[in-house]
Amino acid sequence: MEHDVLIIGAGPTGAIAAKRLAEDGFRVLVLEQGDWPDYSKATVHREDFPLTAGRDWGWDPNLRQAPGDYPINDTESDITALMWNGVGGGTVVYAAQWQRNMPSDFRVKTLDGVADDWPMTYEDLEPYYVRVERDFGISGLANDTAFPPGEGPPLPPVPLGPAGRRVAKAHNELGWHWWPAPLAIATRKYGGLNPCQQVGTCLQACAYGAKGTADLTHWPRCLELGVELRTRATVRELIVRPDGLVGGALYVDAEGNEHEARADVVILAANGVGTPRLLLNSGGGDGLANSSGMVGKRLMMHPFGTVVGVFDEDFRAWQGPWGQFIHSLEFYETDESRGFVRGAKWGLQPTGGPFSMTSAYPWGAENEIWGPGFQDAVRGRLGHSTMWGIIAEDLPEESNRVVLDPVNTDEFGVPGAKIEYRLSENSKRLVEFHQARAQESLIAAGAYETVVAPFIRATGWHLLGTTVMGDDPATTVVDATGRCHDVPNLYVFDGSVWPTSAGMNPTATIAALALRFTEQLIASRREQKVAA
Numbered sequence: 001m002e003h004d005v006l007i008i009g010a011g012p013t014g015a016i017a018a019k020r021l022a023e024d025g026f027r028v029l030v031l032e033q034g035d036w037p038d039y040s041k042a043t044v045h046r047e048d049f050p051l052t053a054g055r056d057w058g059w060d061p062n063l064r065q066a067p068g069d070y071p072i073n074d075t076e077s078d079i080t081a082l083m084w085n086g087v088g089g090g091t092v093v094y095a096a097q098w099q100r101n102m103p104s105d106f107r108v109k110t111l112d113g114v115a116d117d118w119p120m121t122y123e124d125l126e127p128y129y130v131r132v133e134r135d136f137g138i139s140g141l142a143n144d145t146a147f148p149p150g151e152g153p154p155l156p157p158v159p160l161g162p163a164g165r166r167v168a169k170a171h172n173e174l175g176w177h178w179w180p181a182p183l184a185i186a187t188r189k190y191g192g193l194n195p196c197q198q199v200g201t202c203l204q205a206c207a208y209g210a211k212g213t214a215d216l217t218h219w220p221r222c223l224e225l226g227v228e229l230r231t232r233a234t235v236r237e238l239i240v241r242p243d244g245l246v247g248g249a250l251y252v253d254a255e256g257n258e259h260e261a262r263a264d265v266v267i268l269a270a271n272g273v274g275t276p277r278l279l280l281n282s283g284g285g286d287g288l289a290n291s292s293g294m295v296g297k298r299l300m301m302h303p304f305g306t307v308v309g310v311f312d313e314d315f316r317a318w319q320g321p322w323g324q325f326i327h328s329l330e331f332y333e334t335d336e337s338r339g340f341v342r343g344a345k346w347g348l349q350p351t352g353g354p355f356s357m358t359s360a361y362p363w364g365a366e367n368e369i370w371g372p373g374f375q376d377a378v379r380g381r382l383g384h385s386t387m388w389g390i391i392a393e394d395l396p397e398e399s400n401r402v403v404l405d406p407v408n409t410d411e412f413g414v415p416g417a418k419i420e421y422r423l424s425e426n427s428k429r430l431v432e433f434h435q436a437r438a439q440e441s442l443i444a445a446g447a448y449e450t451v452v453a454p455f456i457r458a459t460g461w462h463l464l465g466t467t468v469m470g471d472d473p474a475t476t477v478v479d480a481t482g483r484c485h486d487v488p489n490l491y492v493f494d495g496s497v498w499p500t501s502a503g504m505n506p507t508a509t510i511a512a513l514a515l516r517f518t519e520q521l522i523a524s525r526r527e528q529k530v531a532a
Contacts, residue, residue, distance in 0.1 A: 003027045003028060003029040003228070003264075004027045005021055005026050005263055006028075006262075007030045007266075008235050008249060008266070008270055009030075009089065009268070009269035009494065010030050010089065010229060011088060011089015011091065012090070012091050012511055013089075013269035013495075013514045014214075014493075015088075015215075016135075016218060016514040017493055017517070018030050018218075019222045020515060020518040020519065020522070021518060021522065022222060022225035022226060022227050023225060029230070029263060030222075030228070030229045031230050031249065031261060032087055032229065032230070033070075034068030034069070034084075034086030034231065036215065037205060037215060039205060041056040042204065042206065044199055044204075044207045045207075049201070050356075051355075053204035054204075057092075057093055059082035059458070060082055061083060061085060066086075067232060068085040068086060070234075070410040070417070071417075073416065073419070074418075074419050076421075077422075078421055078457065079303070079421055079423075079457055079458075081273050081301070082459070082461050083274075083463065085274075087229070088216075088219070089214060089271070090271070091215075092205055092215065093203060093204065093205055094203075094213075094461070095322055095349075096184040096185050096202050096211050096321070096323055097182075097184075097327075097347055098136070098183055098505070098508045099327070099345060099506075100129050100182075100504070101502045101504050101508075102122070102332060102502070102504070103121070103122035103148065105118075105503075106120065106121050108342070108500045112341045115500045116396075118469070118499050119469060119470060119479075120480060122148070125516065128511075128513070128515045129512045132508070132512050132515055134154050135217060136217050137193045137217060138183065138508075139153055139156060139158055139183050139187045140183065141153075141179065144179040144182075145179065146332070153182055155186060155188060155190055157181065157182075157187065158180075158198075158325065159198075159320070159325075161315065161350075162314070163315040163350070163386035164180075166311070166313065166315070166445050166446065167326065167348055167441060167442070167445045169445070170441060170444040170445035170446070171444075174440075174444055177329050177330040178326045178328045179327060179329075181327045182327075182508075183323055183324065184211060184213075185202070185210055185321050185323060186210045186211075192209070192217065192220060195210060196321060198320050200318055200319055200323070200350050200352060200353075230261075232253060232254035233251045233252075233253060234251055234253075234410065234414065235249045236250045236412065237250050237278070237282040238250075238266060239260065239262070240282065240283050244487065245487060245490075247262055248261045248262035249261050265489045265521070266489065267491045268467075268490070268491065268492045268493070268496075270494065271496070272300075272464050272465060272466045273417050275466065275467055275492055276295050276417075277415075279295045281404065281414060289477055289485070289487050289490060291485070292473060294468055297401045297468075298398060298400065299402055299419060299421055300394040300395075300396055300465040300500075301459075301462055301464070302392060302393070302394050302459070302461070302462040302464075302501060302503075303392045303427045303431050303459070304389065305344075305390035305392060305438075305453070305455075306362045306387055306388065306389055306390065307390070307435050307438035307439050307442065308351065308363070308385055308386070308442075309385060309387070309442030309450050310384055310385045310451075311386075311446055312448065314384055318351075318352055320350045322349055322352075324348055324349050325349070326348045327347050327348070328346040329345055331344065331433070331437055332344065338429070339429050340426045340433070342503060343393060343434070344391055344503045345391045345503050345505075346389070346390055346391075346441075347389045347391070347505075348387070348388055349388075349389050350386065351385040354382055357377075357381045361454070362451065362453035364452075367451060388442070390431065390438060391462075391504060391505060393502060395424060395426060395500065396501070399422070400421045401419070401420050401466070402466050403418050404418065439452065462501070462505070463496075464495045464496070464501050465496065465497075465499070465500075466496045468499055473485035473486070478491070478497050481521070482497060482517040488529045489530055491521065493513070497513070
C-alpha cells in the first residue's frame with residue numbers, strides 16, 4: 001500500500017490522529033473535501049464586517065455553499081446542522097469554549113438510569129485532556145471546584161471583564177458555582193498562536209491567530225512530518241474488499257476526476273453527519289459497518305438557550321472573547337425534583353456591537369427597537385448587556401437520526417444527508433428550567449431587564465452520537481477503541497461515537513478521545529488486520 005493510514009476529514013480529529021501517527025512513522029494520507037480557510041476575509045477591522053461575516057464565515061453549509069459543502073435536508077428537524085468543511089474543521093468558526101466532560105457524563109446509565117454508560121471513565125480520559133490542552137493552547141485556571149483536582153490548562157485565563165466580575169460576585173452571594181472559563185484562546189504568545197486581541201469575533205474566524213484552531217495548532221507540524229493532505233477531495237465511498245476489509249476510498253477532485261486512495265487502515269473523522277453519510281453511501285444495501293442497524297441513529301445536537309441581561313453599568317460588551325468570560329455548572333447534575341434528568345453548562349458571553357443590538361436573536365422579534373426612540377434603545381443595550389449561553393444535554397433517541405437524501409446530491413452526484421430530529425420533552429423541560437435560573441443569576445447581578453431569547457433552529461454546532469460506541473456489536477457500531485465491530489481495519493474517531501452528549505461544548509472530549517484512540521491504534525499495530 002502507498003499509505004499505512006487514510007484519514008477522511010482534516011478537522012481537529014483528523015489533525016490529531018495524523019500528527020500522532022506521523023510522529024510514530026506511519027505514512028498518512030488525509031482527504032479533505034473543503035479547502036484551507038482564507039483569513040484574508042477575516043476583515044474585523046472593516047466597518048462592513050458584521051455584514052460580510054455571515055457570507056464568508058457562516059456555519060450553515062446549505063447557506064454557505066462553499067467548495068466542499070454538501071446539502072443537508074433539515075425539513076424534518078427542530079435544529080439545523082452546522083459545520084465548517086475545510087482544513088481545521090469546526091474549530092475555524094467555533095466559539096473556542098473548551099469544556100471537559102464531567103465524571104458523571106461517562107456514567108449516565110449508572111447514575112440516572114437513562115441512556116448508556118461510556119466504556120471508559122473520566123479518569124481514563126484525564127491524561128489525554130491534559131495533553132490536548134497543551135497542544136491547542138488552552139487558557140483557563142486549574143482546580144475548578146466542579147471537577148476532580150488535577151493539572152489545568154497551560155495558559156492563564158482570559159480577563160473576566162466587567163460583566164464577568166459582576167456576575168461572579170452575584171454567584172458568590174447566591175452560593176452558586178462559577179469559574180474562569182476554559183477557552184482555546186491564547187492569552188499570551190504560545191507556539192504558533194498570538195495573544196487574543198479581545199475583539200469578540202471568535203465565531204467568524206480569528207483574524208489575529210489567537211484561537212486554537214487545528215489548521216494553526218496541528219497542520220503545520222503534520223506537513224513537516226510528511227503527512228500528505230489533499231484538499232478539495234470529496235470522498236464518494238469507501239472501497240470494500242472481498243474479505244470484508246476496507247482498502248481505501250474513491251474520491252473526486254475539484255475538476256471532477258475520480259481517484260482511488262488506498263491504505264491499510266481507514267479512519268473516519270467527518271463529524272456526526274458526514275461520517276454516517278459516508279458509511280451509508282458505502283458497501284451497498286444498508287451501508288457499511290451497519291449490521292447493528294445503528295449507523296446514523298441517536299443523533300444528538302445540544303438544544304441551546306440564551307438569556308440576556310441589561311445593566312446600568314457599561315460592560316464594553318463588544319469586547320472580549322466570544323468565547324466566554326466565566327462558566328457555571330451549578331445546575332449540571334440531575335435533580336429528579338425538577339422533572340427531568342441531566343443538566344446544562346452556562347457560559348457568560350458578550351453581546352456584540354451595534355449590529356447585534358438590532359437583531360432578532362437574542363433580543364426576540366417582540367422586542368424590536370426600530371422607530372421612535374431607536375437611538376436611545378440602542379444606547380441602552382450597547383455595551384450594557386451580557387448573556388448566558390446554555391448548552392443543554394441531549395439524550396440519545398433512535399428516532400433522531402441521519403439518513404441519506406438521494407434527491408439532494410452534491411455537485412458530484414453523491415447523495416446528501418437528511419436529518420430527522422425532534423426535541424424531547426426532557427430537553428424542553430431542561431432548557432426552560434435553566435433559562436429561569438439564568439434569569440435569576442442576572443437579576444441577582446443587577447440586571448434591570450432580562451430577555452429569554454427565542455428558540456432558534458440554527459444551533460446545531462455539536463453533531464454527536466451517530467456511530468455509537470460500546471461493547472455489544474448487536475447494538476453499537478464501534479468498540480471502545482473506535483474500531484468498527486464489522487470491519488476491523490475501519491475506525492471512527494470523531495464525535496459520532498459518543499454514547500451520550502453530556503452538557504458541554506464537545507471539542508475538548510472529541511480531541512482527547514481522538515488522541516486516546518490513535519495511541520491505542522499505534523499500540524495494537526502488530527495485531528491490526530490490514531488490507532493486503
